[in-house]
Amino acid sequence: MAEQGTADTGPSAKATTKAVLVDAGTRLILEQGYHQTGIQDVLQAAGVPKGSFYYYFPSKEAFGQAVIAQFAAAYLARLEQCLGDTTASPLTRLRRHQEELLARFERRGCRGGCLIGNLSQETGGSQPRLRAQLDAVFTSWRERYAQLFREAQAVGELRADLDPEALADFYVDSFEGALLRAKVSKSPAPLRVFLTYMFDGVLQGRPIEA
């Protein structure tokens, strides 16, 4: 296999093809899962010649790691954009972010769900490297949410008896469960229930109007 770039496969063409493969893989894995997504499917969906996969990735596992890394970075950037907007109060930003996720899920026909949650279920028991990477992604999300919860406590918007890290775990995990249920029921209703109970019941401790 060529190690040297040619006019067509120089550093920038290589980076582009690699990105195209990761994008195609992300879509396919979201739709049909990791194990059901063959390397040939990815090449075909990406419009990349057969046989060139191993020029970019040493293994399917390495490809899976690249897909996870890109999805996690993109999600964290979107999260930061919304949670870092200090023109609104911390819980207002959080609620806005959650409503945006819900709207996107509905626009996509209640399909796909969260790539990180899906891969955790599917590969968490059998692929130790992917499992460790997915665990680290969840931890990075937990840290970002915990930071927001600390801000909310500082301005008196969140109950002071809640531990920001544990609450962030409960928040992230419950959201993943609601998304799983929304996918299997093909309905956004579980995400609305999550929003109501999490915000009214847990974060703000006010009467729940479900």
Added chain:
Amino acid sequence: MAEQGTADTGPSAKATTKAVLVDAGTRLILEQGYHQTGIQDVLQAAGVPKGSFYYYFPSKEAFGQAVIAQFAAAYLARLEQCLGDTTASPLTRLRRHQEELLARFERRGCRGGCLIGNLSQETGGSQPRLRAQLDAVFTSWRERYAQLFREAQAVGELRADLDPEALADFYVDSFEGALLRAKVSKSPAPLRVFLTYMFDGVLQGRPIEA
């Protein structure tokens, strides 16, 4: 393929072999997922001769349906045994059931998780019949938890402002999310966070000691 039973494959031997296949399939699917579990793997794990699978199941999908049906029935029976024990208060029963699930998950080395949740993630997007069946299983669980929450409200143990059905959905979905996270982090900690926040924060509305 034989339709008539012989001395070795009469109704009771047939029922037994079928059950052995379903048990083996359940273990394998919990460990490695649905798509990764081949029919030959199931036959081998069950110690059943090659080629006899289609005598018992018309397709892998039908086999998946049998695995789901058995897991769901077994879980509902265990749930009923615990939640139906009226010698304890409703929320005491629920907490006891949850502690038992947590202890079992730890004994099994934080592996496997919930077959229904796992299959929902893995097949929810690609297998319409399994998806519909999994959705119905979640609905049956929701109904059983909602019944318990109504009991808890009747004896004044649960806040009256909570809608039993919506709360049951939030409970079941959040638990599935916590189990997913426990599996990927190989730790029971997310299940303990779930217990603390769900019981203290949501169900009983008292200060959370996390």
